[in-house]
Amino acid sequence: MLLCEDRIHPSRRAILGSAGALFAWSFIPKYAHAAGGRDPRFVAIILRGALDGLSAVAPIGDPGYAALREAIALSTSGDHPALPLDGFFALHPAMPNFARLYKAGQALVVHAAATGYRERSHFDGQDVLESGQPKVGLTQSGWLNRALAALPPGERIAQKGALGVGPIAPLVARGPAPVLGWAPQTLPRADDDLAMRVMDLYARKDQALARALSKGLETDKLATQSGMGDMKQQGGPADPQGMKMIAAGAAKLMAADTGPRVAALAFEGWDTHANEGAATGQLANRLGGLDSAFAEFESDLGPAWKDTIIAVITEFGRTARVNGTTGTDHGTGTVAFLVGGAVKGGRVVADWPGLAQGQLFEGRDLKPTTDVRAMLKGVMMDHLGLSAAILAEQVFPGTEQLAPMRGLVA
Amino acid sequence: MADRNSDARSIAALQRFGFGPRPGDLAALGGDALDAMRQIVRAKAVAEPTGDHLVSTPQALRELDEFRTEVQRKRAAAVALEEARQQQQAMQPPVGQPGQKVASIATPVPAINKPPPMAQIPQLIFRNEADARFRCAVEAQTGFAERLVWFWSNHFCVAVSKGQPNRVTAGSFEREAIRPHVFGKFADMLLAVEKHPAMLIYLDNRQSVGANSRAGARRGRGLNENLAREIMELHTLGVGGGYSQTDVTTLAKIITGWTVINQFDEDGELGEFRFNGNRHEPGDQTLLGKTYRDEGVKQGEKALIDIARHPSTALFIARKLARHFVADDPPQSLVDRLARTFRDTQGDLAAVSLALLDSKEALETPPMKLRSPQEFVVAAVRATGRKFDIGQALNVSRLMGHDLWNPSGPNGFGDAEAQWATPDGMKVRLDFASAIARQTPGSLNPSELLEQTIGPIVSTETRQAVARAESRPQGIALMLMSPEFQRR
Numbered sequence: 059m060l061l062c063e064d065r066i067h068p069s070r071r072a073i074l075g076s077a078g079a080l081f082a083w084s085f086i087p088k089y090a091h092a093a094g095g096r097d098p099r100f101v102a103i104i105l106r107g108a109l110d111g112l113s114a115v116a117p118i119g120d121p122g123y124a125a126l127r128e129a130i131a132l133s134t135s136g137d138h139p140a141l142p143l144d145g146f147f148a149l150h151p152a153m154p155n156f157a158r159l160y161k162a163g164q165a166l167v168v169h170a171a172a173t174g175y176r177e178r179s180h181f182d183g184q185d186v187l188e189s190g191q192p193k194v195g196l197t198q199s200g201w202l203n204r205a206l207a208a209l210p211p212g213e214r215i216a217q218k219g220a221l222g223v224g225p226i227a228p229l230v231a232r233g234p235a236p237v238l239g240w241a242p243q244t245l246p247r248a249d250d251d252l253a254m255r256v257m258d259l260y261a262r263k264d265q266a267l268a269r270a271l272s273k274g275l276e277t278d279k280l281a282t283q284s285g286m287g288d289m290k291q292q293g294g295p296a297d298p299q300g301m302k303m304i305a306a307g308a309a310k311l312m313a314a315d316t317g318p319r320v321a322a323l324a325f326e327g328w329d330t331h332a333n334e335g336a337a338t339g340q341l342a343n344r345l346g347g348l349d350s351a352f353a354e355f356e357s358d359l360g361p362a363w364k365d366t367i368i369a370v371i372t373e374f375g376r377t378a379r380v381n382g383t384t385g386t387d388h389g390t391g392t393v394a395f396l397v398g399g400a401v402k403g404g405r406v407v408a409d410w411p412g413l414a415q416g417q418l419f420e421g422r423d424l425k426p427t428t429d430v431r432a433m434l435k436g437v438m439m440d441h442l443g444l445s446a447a448i449l450a451e452q453v454f455p456g457t458e459q460l461a462p463m464r465g466l467v468a
Numbered sequence: 469m470a471d472r473n474s475d476a477r478s479i480a481a482l483q484r485f486g487f488g489p490r491p492g493d494l495a496a497l498g499g500d501a502l503d504a505m506r507q508i509v510r511a512k513a514v515a516e517p518t519g520d521h522l523v524s525t526p527q528a529l530r531e532l533d534e535f536r537t538e539v540q541r542k543r544a545a546a547v548a549l550e551e552a553r554q555q556q557q558a559m560q561p562p563v564g565q566p567g568q569k570v571a572s573i574a575t576p577v578p579a580i581n582k583p584p585p586m587a588q589i590p591q592l593i594f595r596n597e598a599d600a601r602f603r604c605a606v607e608a609q610t611g612f613a614e615r616l617v618w619f620w621s622n623h624f625c626v627a628v629s630k631g632q633p634n635r636v637t638a639g640s641f642e643r644e645a646i647r648p649h650v651f652g653k654f655a656d657m658l659l660a661v662e663k664h665p666a667m668l669i670y671l672d673n674r675q676s677v678g679a680n681s682r683a684g685a686r687r688g689r690g691l692n693e694n695l696a697r698e699i700m701e702l703h704t705l706g707v708g709g710g711y712s713q714t715d716v717t718t719l720a721k722i723i724t725g726w727t728v729i730n731q732f733d734e735d736g737e738l739g740e741f742r743f744n745g746n747r748h749e750p751g752d753q754t755l756l757g758k759t760y761r762d763e764g765v766k767q768g769e770k771a772l773i774d775i776a777r778h779p780s781t782a783l784f785i786a787r788k789l790a791r792h793f794v795a796d797d798p799p800q801s802l803v804d805r806l807a808r809t810f811r812d813t814q815g816d817l818a819a820v821s822l823a824l825l826d827s828k829e830a831l832e833t834p835p836m837k838l839r840s841p842q843e844f845v846v847a848a849v850r851a852t853g854r855k856f857d858i859g860q861a862l863n864v865s866r867l868m869g870h871d872l873w874n875p876s877g878p879n880g881f882g883d884a885e886a887q888w889a890t891p892d893g894m895k896v897r898l899d900f901a902s903a904i905a906r907q908t909p910g911s912l913n914p915s916e917l918l919e920q921t922i923g924p925i926v927s928t929e930t931r932q933a934v935a936r937a938e939s940r941p942q943g944i945a946l947m948l949m950s951p952e953f954q955r956r
Contacts, residue, residue, distance in 0.1 A: 106876060178697070178716075179707045181879045194707075198886075225869025226882075227890050239891030245867060248902035252942055256898060256949045259933045264951040266889055267838075274895030296629055296876070326876045327629075331694040332672040382690020383675040388697070420713070 098215060098365045098400065098441050099312055101355065102202055102322045104228055105348070105372040106184060107329030111392030112378060112424060113341055114153075115167050115406065119146035122413030128380045130336040138337030143167070147406045151337050152346040155353045156397065164401050165352075166466070168394045168433050169408035172374055172426030178388035180329065183373030188230035190431070192456040199233030202322055205438055205453045206235040214319060215442065221277070221321035223308050224295060231322035238277040238318050239270075240311060241304075247278070280317055284310045296327030298347030305351035309358035325351075328372060332383040352397050364399035367441050367467065371430055377422050378413060391424030394433055400441060402468040407433075429460055436463035474499060476924040481505065483835060483922070483956040484793060485825065486611025488847035491920035493609065502825060505612040509821045512651040514613045517600035517643060521593065525644060525665050528593055528636040529739030533731055535589040536632075590632045597639020598872055599858040605846045606856050616650045616821065617642065618842070619792055621873075622880040624661045624703060626670040628873050633669045638873035641666035654785065654815030655776035662699060662772060663741050665728040671695035671878060678724040678749025691749075696720035698878045700775065709780035715756055721749040722760060723768040782810035786820075788883075793824060794833050796884040802829040835925075835955045838888045840881065841868030843956075844897065848948050851921045852908045864900045868893050898949060905944035914943025926952045 116132040117123050118140065124131045132140040132148060140148035141157040147169065149157050159165035175186040175194070182194040190201025202220055209216035219236030222228055227239050253275055260268035286307060294300045304323055311317045327344050334341050348370065356363050375392030391411070396403065411417050411425035419425040431454045438444045438453065439462045450458045475494060478501040482489045485505055497504045523531065605614045621642045628635040645664045649657035661667055668674040673695035677684045684690060696719035700711045725748030729736045736742055743765035752761050758774065760767045775781060786806035790798035809823040810816075824830055839847060842865050849856050862872055869890070875881050914934050918926065930950040937943030947953060 177707075178713065179701050180877055181701075182707055222890070222892075225867065225890065225892050225896065226887055227892075229886075232886060237891060239893070239895070241867070241869075241892045241896075245864065245896060245899040246903060248898045248945070251938065252902055252945055253898060255933060255937070255942070255946060259929060259946065259950060262929050263927060264954075266885065267894060267951060267954065270889045270891050271894040271898065272891075274891035274893070274898075277891060278895055294629070294871075324876075329694075329877070331692055332675050381692055382677050382679065382684070383672060383692040385672070385692070387693050 096365055097362065098319065099359065099362055099367070099398075100202075100215075100320045100437070100442060101308065101312075101366070101368040101398075102228075102230055103348070103351070103368060103370045104184070104188065104230060104322065104324040105328045105370065106180070106324055106326045107372075108180060108183070108374050108376055108388060109328045109372040109392055110330060110334065110341060110376040110386055111169065111171075111372075112375070113334070113336070114150050114345060115143070115169055115393050116140055116148050116150070117146060117169075117410065117413065118148045120410070120413045122415075122417075126379050126413060129384055130334050130380055130386075132337060136337070140337070144406055146410075147408075150342065150345050152342040153349040155349045155356075156395070159352065159356070159397055160404055163404040163468075164399055165395065165397045166401055166403040167406040167408075168396070168428055168430070168463075169406055170391045170411055170424055170426055171394045171428045171430045171433065172391050173430050175374065176390065178374065178390075180373060180388070185229065187371060187373045187430075188228060190230075190454045197229060200228070200230035200322070201434070201453050202230045202320060203233030203235045203237065205442065205444055205449075206320060207233060208444060208448045208452050209442070218316075218318040218320075219273070221308060221311060221318040223304055223321060223323045228322045228324045236273060238273050238280075238311075240277045240281055240307060277311070280311060280314060281307070284314050284317070286310055295323075295325050296344070298343055298350065301325050301344075301347035302350040302354055305354040306358055309355045313359050313362055323351075330376070330385050331381070331387060332385040334380075334385040355398075366398035367400045367437055368395075368397045369434060369437060370395035370397070371434075375424055378418050378424050379422065389423035390419045391426040394430050396433070396437065396466060400468055402466055407463075407466075428463075431457055432460050432463045433466065435460070436466050438462075440464065440467035471499075472924060477831070478502070479922060479924045480835065481831075482610065483925070484830070484837075486615060487605050487608065487843060487850055488611075488953070488956070489921045490850045491853065491917065497609065501610055502831075505610045505825055506822060508610060508613055509651055509818050509825070512818060514617065514647050514650045515604045515608065516647070517597075517604050517639075519596055519600035519603070521596045522600055522643070523593065523640065525637045525640040526737055526739035528640055529633060529665065529728070530737075531589050531593070532632055532636045533738060590635045593636045594628065594639065595858065595862075597643075598862060601639060601642065601872075602846065602858060602861050603856060606849050612821075612825075613650060615793075615843075616817075617647055619789070620646045620650060620657065622875070622883075623788065624657075624667070625875050625878060625880040626666045626873065627875055627878075630670050634666060637666040637669070642873075649817070651818040651821065652816075653776075654781075654810070654817055655773045657817070658703065658772055658776045659769060661703070662695070662723070662768075663726060665739060665741055667695070668726060668728050668741070671698055673723060674727040676720060676724050676727075677747045678721055680750055681724065681748055682746040683744070684747070684749075691717070691720050691724065693717055693720040696723060699772070702879050704775045704784065705778055705780040706784035709778070709784060711756060718753050718755045719771065722753050722755065722771050724749045726765070726768060777811075777814050779807075779811060782807045782815070786810055789820070789824060792883050793837075794830050795836055799829040799833065802827050835952070836885075837956050838885050838954055839956055840883075840888060841865050841870035841893070841897070842872070844868075844954070845900070847953065848901065848904050851917070851948070851953070852904060852912070852944060854904060854908050860903075864896065864903075867896045868900075897954070898945075901945040901948040902941075905941040905948065908941070908944055912940060912944065914940055914947055917944065918947050922947075922950075922952050926950065 134140050134148050138151045142148050156165050173187050175183050185197045188200045189197045206216050219238050220231040221238045222231035225241045308321045330341050371394050374390055376386035376389040381387050409427040411427050435449045481501040608614045626634050626638055628638050641664055645660040671694045672692045676692035677689040679690045697716045701707050725744045727744050729738055729740050729742045752759050755771055760771050787803045790802045809820050813819040845861050918934050933946050934943045
């Protein structure tokens, strides 16, 4: 049946692999290393709604911070003290797992970061973030998918496709490379015979539906094999429990030997216009959910954790100054996180712009000094083995002038 | 003998503009579904949902308030009872058999901080609204008006995950702010939406305060620009529609004071719209190059009416409608015609709807749009004549990523193939088709059902696949999963 057609036969896979390596890939040193036994995993977590980077990783050493943030300013003293990172930056207290991994050299923060997008629409900001394109409107595929498509087809990481978690795969995972989909669900399963007949009809009449359904059936089979057949939904992607469960599901699929090596997840609810909260409150709850997701990946990936990098990114930041309703409006600079056994962590990477009025972007936002694409390019180069040229032309088009940030991978 | 071509045109219209045919619909419509839709537009006939306990927005918010007060009261009473019990126990030394004290400890202690079971008002209101809303679609004859209600409700979405006030008002918002204006003026719908408590709560404007207003000076509260931004970006002009960050801030100032009466307000009824002059930013404001005098609530109303008639709004709405009903990448000629109609009639949505029904492109473009999960659920119930179950409808819609009145952001649910033709989404569609087919009466013949519904437009392959199914439920599931049923 058609379900199996896009699974390459082992002997053919070997031929494709060696041909790819011979003609296009042999010059990349890390990739040769990868082929020599390393089996890297990469996860992109998109935080939808624009994370407040100044609350997630507070620049408590900046003289302007406390006055700008008023009631939502974090402090390293009090009932819920922020967790000191390096004397200048302190981590939100809802993120103890991140703090532990940071100490262990497996997590880092990139601060005052942004994509090239400078407006304040969530939806355009997310499109730019996920498409990896220089501007809005070019959103047919995502950078993560194109990165996979650019890898040699015989390689394990490319061949398994990108896992898009949730009923709607995040744009970052969509594109020419195979996309697997998984979400926790509770309906009784249709039987194999019906599935085969529907696939047969689609193969003859509707290729787009055939592609999607075959991938859905494939992932479902894998989920069942990984013991997740009865996973029940507990809260959605904006709920801390839901975040934890989604992470656990993705991690189990990625831990399986035949599972995907690359995944994209989206967590929601970061648009904190009103009553944002400080050390406790709505933002704290969500950061706690994100933090528990790190722990799920760490435990469920098992031995693969040492070869894993999770990149956490968001479409933009929030205003530096608290607004009239004890929240923050749409801003620009924010933080990105890298977490995982393959991260050279224990650092806050920042060219700190300062928070004095004259140092703010357009007088209202944390000024972005690091391009989040430089960070992602550095990770893809050193972790996945993509060349600078491929990254600049296919993955993040138009970024020839933006050097990959090296030294992020252990 | 029925004209096969005209039957096919009618079925295609019911698919494209409605929720697909029920057995017998074609005959009941006198053979011309498009004409029936035109009559509905001219008569401005939009259904009013009916059912148990559909209450107005103020009443829903009052009931929520009473519910919360009652929960708090019972919780406090339970705590007091438990304290009294412990006090009494401490005063009475244990007597009698040695086993007795153990037994008294083992007696179930009422869980403190957990309210005793009572009617869950927020869930009840939500479910009744959801049931009435889905039923309107299941029972509609052509379905065009209901599809437009769904379109506008998604365009001006609120999300129940914001909190209980939105959970209890999402349904009444659609009934009060959307339905009355589906064939009216866009500006009227816009005003109804932006002044509706559900929207003022969802996008935080109820808390926004002008910095120089009396309340702002007194309490040090200030502006929240969330609603103002989304009005221009998502509701009217569209991103790139010609506004700046300064315009966003200015509109936010203009609509300060647009709020909802809460339990602490002394005047008016809890849960109603209120213009609070104490919170309104004083002074004239210049928005998109035009100055609006400070006339209280009128300042904002006048600004919104101008934005509603802006050429960028006409184009933005025209493209969105064409994309929803015709193709992900709709013909430019169709977009232009709808935009022109919108501009020429100052946003008369009946005229725009007729222009859509009468457009050559709308009739001739092949069915390429994938039904949204909620549309698929309704179409499947209609085609199979199955008893409607709101619990199942809500559950499967959520599993397919289309949770009722709960999009992940104020841009609502996406409307393109990439949004819905996902691996997991298609897998859940298959599971749902299988489940609903198993629940239909065993006597239904799949091939007959196919002919009575989408028969005039299906391919030979689909007809054969249904005919060759190994069981009746399997044949029905195949019909529901067929490309002609999935697409419109």
